[in-house]
Amino acid sequence: MSKLPEIIQNHEEGIRSEWLKAMSTTVRRSDLMTDSEIQSQTRELLAAIVAGVKSRDITDLDAQAWTQTREVLQSISASRARQGFTPSETTMFVLSLKQPLFTVIRKELSKTPDIVFDELWAATLLLDKLALLTTDAFLETREQIIFRQQQELMELSTPVVKLWEGILALPIIGTLDSARTQVVMESLLQAVVQSNSRIAIIDITGVPTVDTLVAQHLLKTITAARLMGAECIISGVRPQIAQTIVHLGIDLSGVITKARMADAFALALQRSGRAVVATQNGAGAKKQEAKKEE
Amino acid sequence: MRSTKRETLPIATSADVVLARQKVRQWAIEMKFTLVDQTKLVTAASELARNALDHGKGGHMVVEAVENTARTGLKLTFEDRGPGITDIEAALRDGFTTGGGMGLGLGGSKRLVNDFHIESQPGKGTRITVVRWK
Numbered sequence: 001m002s003k004l005p006e007i008i009q010n011h012e013e014g015i016r017s018e019w020l021k022a023m024s025t026t027v028r029r030s031d032l033m034t035d036s037e038i039q040s041q042t043r044e045l046l047a048a049i050v051a052g053v054k055s056r057d058i059t060d061l062d063a064q065a066w067t068q069t070r071e072v073l074q075s076i077s078a079s080r081a082r083q084g085f086t087p088s089e090t091t092m093f094v095l096s097l098k099q100p101l102f103t104v105i106r107k108e109l110s111k112t113p114d115i116v117f118d119e120l121w122a123a124t125l126l127l128d129k130l131a132l133l134t135t136d137a138f139l140e141t142r143e144q145i146i147f148r149q150q151q152e153l154m155e156l157s158t159p160v161v162k163l164w165e166g167i168l169a170l171p172i173i174g175t176l177d178s179a180r181t182q183v184v185m186e187s188l189l190q191a192v193v194q195s196n197s198r199i200a201i202i203d204i205t206g207v208p209t210v211d212t213l214v215a216q217h218l219l220k221t222i223t224a225a226r227l228m229g230a231e232c233i234i235s236g237v238r239p240q241i242a243q244t245i246v247h248l249g250i251d252l253s254g255v256i257t258k259a260r261m262a263d264a265f266a267l268a269l270q271r272s273g274r275a276v277v278a279t280q281n282g283a284g285a286k287k288q289e290a291k292k293e294e
Numbered sequence: 295m296r297s298t299k300r301e302t303l304p305i306a307t308s309a310d311v312v313l314a315r316q317k318v319r320q321w322a323i324e325m326k327f328t329l330v331d332q333t334k335l336v337t338a339a340s341e342l343a344r345n346a347l348d349h350g351k352g353g354h355m356v357v358e359a360v361e362n363t364a365r366t367g368l369k370l371t372f373e374d375r376g377p378g379i380t381d382i383e384a385a386l387r388d389g390f391t392t393g394g395g396m397g398l399g400l401g402g403s404k405r406l407v408n409d410f411h412i413e414s415q416p417g418k419g420t421r422i423t424v425v426r427w428k
Contacts, residue, residue, distance in 0.1 A: 177312070213395065250402075
């Protein structure tokens, strides 16, 4: 029967204070977390380990007795991933428990050197497994963060803006790969129905490259919008993009295109029978300013 | 034509096409190409990289800074190990497509660069080399 559970339980506080000391020289990041936070994390984890080592097989982390430890470690490493710790810093949090634990084991079992090795080996296996668990949990959190950011980007970069009654604008930013195009097309068509718009301005100022695939996606979007009774205007065609489109041989003659969003908006207003005029107040203010300057 | 600097990029996923475009843009800016030339190079790279991915089942792109006695240029080589092109003349014709695209990629890229060279062996793969001179 292993003496490890007993040893850890008897020296819990001693191990913890040594552990904190060891961490302060290796991976303590006072810029990322407070003292009280790390105090409570070490207390929580050590308590969970004590509960775990009481089980029969102390290195079988999948066992029921280790559930608490697994959960504590997963939440610790998840919070560290979000706080901006590196993977090795997070793993070192667990590994720096080795030295204090080994010291205690050696002291306790100094009279029976044969057992010392067995216990040390068991402790090493245990801590290594805990460290691996931490790394896995850390990476999982990172992946979740990356996935969430991708989703957010997808949403963020395709907003449909209502410019006026019946006029929508869709400023596209970034690469128009197929996944994005699907989102763009869906959100535009949805907005056309919801706002009962007749004109949609697709602004491609933020699209760095317009190649045949991008052009094809744009044309498909425009065709779909037309089927629903909305006319599309493409704005933000820069000189270099215009030249490239011509060389590529893409036929955009069936589409109204403008260099600037302002031009497209003016056209959209005109088509819907509206105009922008200066108000009396605005004109008056200008006259007054002119007078002052005189 | 002498090569002064070269770099190879894999083309295996659609994310690699984005990376290939960024790499070409970065090199074109470093070599002080004009904005129009940069855009032309990047667009040609985008077309050819996507061709290598969609039709050639992936391959790689080599970016090279080249120079001859008179001028400097950017050379791009796209190699894939796909089924190859049986009728190159037809493939270069505008509107010819086997994959549901617009059929302008190959012919369009040829018009975007100065030198365009295509080698293809059916069953073995395709190599396309383009150069844009400054």
